Structures are given as C-alpha cells and as structure tokens.
Amino acid sequence: APLADRLSGPASVFGLSGFSGAGTTPGPRNDPARLTDNVLPYALAGHGHEAEMRRHLGAAVNFTPHVAAFFRGLVVTAHAPLAAPMSADAVRAHYAQAYADEPLVRVADEVPEIRDGQGINGAVVGGFAAVPGESRAVIVCALDNLLKGAAAQAVQNLNLALGFEETTGLSA
Numbered sequence: 001a002p003l004a005d006r007l008s009g010p011a012s013v014f015g016l017s018g019f020s021g022a023g024t025t026p027g028p029r030n031d032p033a034r035l036t037d038n039v040l041p042y043a044l045a046g047h048g049h050e051a052e053m054r055r056h057l058g059a060a061v062n063f064t065p066h067v068a069a070f071f072r073g074l075v076v077t078a079h080a081p082l083a084a085p086m087s088a089d090a091v092r093a094h095y096a097q098a099y100a101d102e103p104l105v106r107v108a109d110e111v112p113e114i115r116d117g118q119g120i121n122g123a124v125v126g127g128f129a130a131v132p133g134e135s136r137a138v139i140v141c142a143l144d145n146l147l148k149g150a151a152a153q154a155v156q157n158l159n160l161a162l163g164f165e166e167t168t169g170l171s172a
Contacts, residue, residue: 001057002098003091003137008083010060013053015076017067017145018114035069042067073114074145077127082135091137092128099125103167104148104156117142121152121170 003011016039019030028034029042043065050063086094092107099105104122111127120143127140143149152170159168 002095003080003082003139004057004059006082006084006086007059007080008135009081010062011057011081012079013061013063013076014078015049015063015065015074016114017065017074018070018072019067020072020146029067032069035067037069039066039068041065070114072144072146073118073142074149075112075114075117075140075142078139078141080137080139082137085132085135086130086137088128088130088137091130091139092126095125095128095139104152104170111140112142114142117148118144119147120144121147121156121167123148 019032019035029040034040041064047063047065049065050061053061053063092109096107099107106122106124108116108124108126109128112124116124123141123143125139125141127138129138130136131138144152147153155169156166158164159166
C-alpha cells in the first residue's frame with residue numbers, strides 16, 4: 001500500500017501460507033501427508049484475495065498463493081515495479097513513515113520469516129530491497145493467518161466500527 005501511488009505496473013505477490021489457511025474441506029492443500037516436503041501452488045489466477053488487494057490499493061496486483069506443511073502463518077514477497085527508482089533505504093523509510101502510527105504493523109530491517117509473524121496480532125514488514133537499473137522494490141511481510149489474518153483482524157474491525165480504540169482486546 002505505501003508504494004501504490006508510485007507503481008508503474010502491476011505488483012507481483014508470492015504468498016506462502018500454512019495449511020490452516022487452506023480451508024476446512026479436506027483436500028490436497030490441507031493434507032499434512034501431501035504437504036510433507038512439498039509446496040503446493042494453487043489459484044494461479046483470479047484468487048479472491050487478488051481482487052481484494054486491487055480494490056483496496058486501487059492498483060493492479062498479481063497474486064500467486066501457495067501452501068506448505070507448517071500449520072499457521074503467512075509470508076508474502078511483493079515485487080513492485082516503480083515509476084522512478086528508489087533505494088532500499090528510501091523504500092524502508094517510506095514504509096516506516098506510512099506505518100509509524102499503526103500499532104499492529106512493525107517495520108523491520110531484516111527479512112521477516114514465517115515464525116516472526118506467528119502468535120502476534122499484527123504484521124511484520126521488512127527485507128526491503130531495490131533492484132538497480134529496474135526501478136523495482138521488493139518487500140516481505142509475515143503475519144499469523146489465524147490472528148491478523150482472521151480473528152485479530154475481526155476484533156480490530158469491530159473496534160473501529162464501534163468507535164473503540166483500534167487495539168482494544170488485542171496486544172501489539
């Protein structure tokens with residue numbers, strides 16, 4: 001989102017989720033035996049979250065979800081084509097400014113891993129990189145798909161809708 005107004009084309013987002021995010025109906029995407037030593041790509045085009053991202057960003061996004069053998073967590077790597085070059089430090093500073101007042105978003109220097117987002121009510125954004133000569137930034141985000149991706153997000157949205165402090169009942 002912080003770079004949406006600086007994009008020169010669609011952002012490409014690779015997502016890797018734990019199998020708890022793959023639905024409750026038994027199938028290959030949530031079968032631990034099938035996922036052992038494996039990663040399954042699915043919904044190669046037109047995933048529901050792709051339309052959701054486009055609507056909220058007001059920009060084109062290509063999203064490719066995958067599921068792996070861990071239970072909970074989500075990590076995404078976004079490649080953002082930029083209209084003008086930015087250094088990795090400038091991209092990080094842009095994100096730090098955009099999320100400075102967001103209690104459930106932590107901006108980190110290092111690349112967040114699945115475990116960095118597990119068990120927290122927010123998201124960790126980091127691993128900022130710039131691709132020289134290509135005007136492209138790379139950003140990584142990790143979160144807990146059962147908390148920030150579902151339950152904590154629902155509490156946060158109810159708080160906002162009812163006029164409560166955004167983090168009421170949630171720990172940052």
